[in-house]
Amino acid sequence: MPRPLPRREFLATAAAALGPFGCERAADRSQTQVALWFSYGGRNREVLEGLVRRYNAVQAQDRVQAVFQGDYFEGLAKLRIALAAGTPPSLTHVVSEVVPYLENAGVLEPLAPYEGASTLDVLPAFRQEQAFRGAPPGLCALPFNRSTPIAYLNRSLFDRAQLEPPRTWAEVRDVARAFTRRGGESRHGFGCPIDWWFWVALVEQAGGSVVEPDGRISLGDEAGVAALEFWQGLARERLMKVPTGRDYNAWEQINQDFLAGRVAMIWSTTAFVRYLEDNARFPVRAAPLPAGVRRAVPTGGTHWVIPKAASAPEKAAAWRFLRFMLEPPQVVDWATSTGYIPVTQAAVNALSERGYYRVHPNDAVALEQLTVASPWPWSIRLFRVAREIVQPRLERVVFAGADARRELAEARALCATEFA
């Protein structure tokens, strides 16, 4: 029978075991601790954690601790709870649609007064005043992982069929039909998550706008109907693989279908360029989204924000970290390791000068699409409109065959009453 450990001996052993941590904590006291909450999974998470390690290694003033908080929506929920509890992180990132909501709630730190804020060389499309239509003056968010939707093609199939990436909606339909196979080894020509983001792209391409310049939530009027009927037709003919599940589960599923060769072409985010290239057993080609009556895409991804309720030293340290992250080496590493768009002009120049885009043309697709990117309206209700009113109706039309016009008319009426 083992001898019971006497209390004194137990305490001595415990103290010895905890000693190294104690020493580290003592050393850390001189540093400002920065709690960074993030929502990147998989490869993107590894890249971010690598950049955080680099920051912690190159300076001694601050120590950034990156903590994973689930997907964007789960991260946002935890941020709100932390804000309500008075224990916010020093730094986090949120999707575009909720920036106006958080700013309106007065929980975001104004960043303009911080040193160097006015000289950041962020790409014009990602500057706050251009990324949001009607944004109030000031700066409350900085871009880091920004994206646009793009098309991914199974190049083996396209080369064999001698087909080019579709440039119009009609060509999308033709390509989808050309690659769709029924029966045992079935394949869909096209696949896309039934998600608000891609529908907004279609609405813009059809010449509409989800929110009109006067603030009216039009959901694109006729363009919204055309966009939804385009999807509905493809799904009804079973030319489009409609992934089950919602939110990012559907995105992940369409990735897996593409990688397994079950779908010849998908729409997804540029954030998956590297992931899909590395994991596909066939060459992957990225292409811009097609045009309806015009070319257009929304931007996606997230913005860094510093909660106002964080302590002053933490906020200053978070700002120093943000400056570091917007330096060309970090922006370049982040973009080239993931597929996100480099957000500063200096980083784009550096990549162009070294011929990166010639070797990696897939990375240039989203960057080129920025020329036709539409800004998001500065609306504190947009994310509610998307989640509560529009998204269920998109599903109802595509999955259950409901009438697109009636559903969108109902959605518009609801927007007018619920968000008057």
Place this chain on the structure above:
Amino acid sequence: MKPSRAYDPYWMLLPTLGFLLVFFLFPLALLAKTSLFDWDLLSEPRFVGLENYRALLRSGELWSSLWTTLSISVVVVLASMAAGLALAIALDRPGRFVAFVRSAVFSAYLLSWVSVALLFLWLLDADVGIFARTFHALGWTSPRWLGDPAFAPWAIAAVTVWKITGYALVLFLAGLQDTPQSVLEAAELDGATPFERFCNVTWPILQPTTLFVATTSLIASFQMFDVVRVMTQGGPVRSTSVLVYAIYEQLFLDLRVGRASAEALVFVVVLLALTVGELWLFRRSEA
């Protein structure tokens, strides 16, 4: 036993009462209060009276979630009990193979919900899943099991039945093995057929077990979350949005604390009604 002082039992109940007060009654009261406010955790809570309940009724979400939960639960309870009872009768005999089958069926119950959900996500894939391939082999078009609102709730119910049938099997087996052999033998001597023996002897003896299995399965299916979270996230078109998932969605995704609280309170009331009904049935069967 009579206590020496009349209030002694109450002192002894205090720890349990304290626990119930702190962890059940206080949160419940808080829930009731929050359900009367419009609150997103960021801005100041705004008193709106019963508006959250009205909004839930107006949008149809409350009825739809309640109906989805009830429909799935009824199917799950009836199917898992029927399958569990049938298997228990078939497997209530000695033998290594029978013991292996019993263990195999029960092993599904021991798996985590997330693993089961991920497994069935692939099995139910509309293109390459085993069911879709069987349909294709027969020359039929496979339904989109998880992508069609008409099929998705039943697919979720079927997965749940597969998972919990082992639980019903074990309890029914225990019930069957408690059945006095002498009564069964007496019935046999009286000329009762196997079916008559089951209807007139076994089934009445299994009543308390049946009630217990029904109640626990019903509560388990009412609390269904993981399988929905992994397989469908409440979709398509909210067809699998059971009450617990709807509450999660209101709170964590739609950022509406008041409506989530209102929905949670309705959930508590429904569960309470079901429990009272079960108690009533239990007492009646004992009487």
